[in-house]
Amino acid sequence: MSPQTRISARVGSIAESATLAVDARAKALRAEGRPVIGFGAGEPDFPTPDYIVQAAVEACSVPANHRYSPAGGMPDLKAAIVAKTRRDSGYAVEPANVLVTNGGKQAVYNTFAALLDPGDEVILPTPYWTTYPEAIRLAGGTPVDVFAGADQAYLVTVEQLEAARTEHTKALLFCSPSNPTGAVYPPEQVAAIGRWALEHGIWVITDEIYEHLLYDGAQAPSMPVLVPELANTCVVLNGVAKTYAMTGWRVGWMIGPKDVVKAATNLQSHATSNVANVSQRAAIAALEGSLDAVEEMKLAFDRRRRLMVEMLSAIEGVHCPVPQGAFYAYPSVEGVLGRTIRGSTPQTSAELAALILDEVEVAVVPGEAFGPSGYLRLSYALGDDDLREGVGRIQALLGEAR
Structure with missing residues (x-):
């Protein structure tokens, strides 16, 4: 061999x-x-802020946290994610729309694995976070790069997206604020991209992990809030890592249509089971606490x-x-x-x-x-x-x- x-x-x-x-x-x-x-x-x-750490310390001594919990996430954490999503972006969802994952990376992979079949193409605005194309390929899809350089402030246009669209296009990956560039799409451009995706029946996977890190008055509205009709073909990715300095705690989530979330939950039940319970308890404290x-x-x-x-x-x-x-x-x-x-x-x-x-x-x-x-x-x-x-x-x- x-x-x-x-x-x-x-x-x-x-x-x-x-x-x-x-x-x-x-x-x-x-x-x-x-x-x-x-x-x-x-x-x-x-x-990580002290009040979050203290919640984790207290959770360690609760016997229920020493056992398996639901693969899709603790009900209390799902409820906190629902409340936080409505508070921060105005997006109204239900617990059945939420899957708690082992960090944002698992949310990315779960989403692509639930949506893609071999031959499906995902339009990927470039520069992109290094994990996106690899997760797409692992899920059997094909990333299609659409590049916007410094002369465009790293913001792709609808015209560029349309030029990259083919009969095999299944989804668009959208990230604002962006890793790696720090670029933020203005609301009117977010809405235009959302309407374009809706018109052509293209799924949108929108990564909002940096939603609170904005400067100079920039805004980063959630795409399904600006284009509500998109909700049935949109998955929102997020987590506590960047906002609350919790990269090592490994708590992320995906929000999407119930059938997609159920399929991704089935996958996660075989891949990893539940996210560590102490980390989930810490995430609840983070989401329900102050943003000071x-x-x-x-x-x-x-x-x-x-x-x-x-x-x-x-x-x-x-x-x-x-x-x-x-x-x-x-x-x-x-x-x-x-x-x-x-x-x-x-x-x-x-x-x-x-x-x-x-x-x-x-x-x-x-x-x-x-x-x-x-x-x-x-x-x-x-x-x-x-x-x-x-x-x-x-x-x-x-x-x-x-």
Whole structure:
């Protein structure tokens, strides 16, 4: 048996998460004593708020939490998600429309697995989060990239979507605020895209995980609220990871038509069963509690956002659109590629990212992880001092380009 045939073609074709790989390498180098600053991980640097942690501590001593719970989620958490969804986006759903998942990634995969058959195409606005195309392929579908660069502020148009539509188009993946770019679609564009999908019978999977991280007065309305007729062909993805600094707790959810949610629940019952009960209890506390801690985190992210954009924009050959959401900057570095830096002449953003790590010990994620080359993703969910030092090192290195 050859090494190639030991692993299934389906799984063997999947690439590892580029963002997690960059983060892991940065941590490994730091463990060796190297002063690496990592801009790779998409997770808040703040601790989970105390009241959420306390709810988890108390849940640990409740015997009911030591046992299996419903595969689709605790009834109390489903009710909290229903209430939170109505409060935050004005979208009215029922508990039967909700599936609680082991983090947002499982919600993504469950959704595609429930909707796609071999040959189905999913239109994927690009740059995209690195997990989307892999989850589509794992579910048997085909991702169809639609690219919008820095000149479009990373926002695809209805005309671009229509040009990519074929008789095999089953769904559109929509993410606003965006990972990796931080772009936020204005309400009128969200509505136009929703009406286009409705007109052509295309499912919309809309990822709202960054819904609370908005700046400069930007709004990120939920698409099925703007286009109510879309509700029967729309799945909303969300979770507690980014808003409440709970990336490690692994609680996400999908909201969709009851038949889709039931099918995804059946899948999850065989894949993982229930989400950890203590994490679910913590998520209930998060959703039912105050958003004050979230606002404090957002103030820090906003300050760092402005600092990062200012510093990156000062580098010759770098163009950095101002992100209006999430906690990422996505500068174009096409003006740097092909120039010589310390004896090397990087031709791709992957080569440039490797050079930055090797020469000044700063970890960034290259654009190839999210679509075309020519870009870098930097998370500003890290301390102010590290941000200033890390981007300062990049400034000094790229300032040597000739």
